[in-house]
Amino acid sequence: MPTSIITTDDLREFKMELIEEIKELMTQKAGVTMKKWLKSTDVMEMLKISPGTLQNLRVNGTLPYTKIGGLIYYDASEIERVMEENRVLNS
Template sequence: MEIISIEKKTFEELVSRLGQFVKRMDRINRQRSGRRMSDWMDNQDVCQALKISPRTLQTLRDSGRLPHSKINNRIYYRPEDVEQLIEDCNDV
């Protein structure tokens, strides 16, 4: 085991900064607490909602018309983005 010695002042500064970081992360987490992965839609959900094929869905992704997030090789969509796409199509 390796022992590292630092000044008390440096240690207290480190603890203080770590505390500020934790508070900031808690604040960000509270702001985003309304969003859970269970609220997001996967490919199958979107295809059913829009009544489109998986290939058409891929075209919407590739063209940038439908924002998405890729997590562990799975693609997810925010329901509000899907709703916006429906509204945009209805406006045409």
């Protein structure tokens, strides 16, 4: 079995290739747009909350929603706005 010697130049080249691939992946991820309307399950997963907590946020008016038939939808930008408004900054 033939062996090969890895030099520091090889490692630098590998590092640069790896960094470029990571940048590409991050750019692709940033280009993905979030859905405008989210269902309850999406919101619970995103905020890591229970169905009861989500219901409380609806009932007390914290999260605005739209109900069509039996389905409840939340505007993704409204959720982001509520999160920003309730942000706590530590000094």
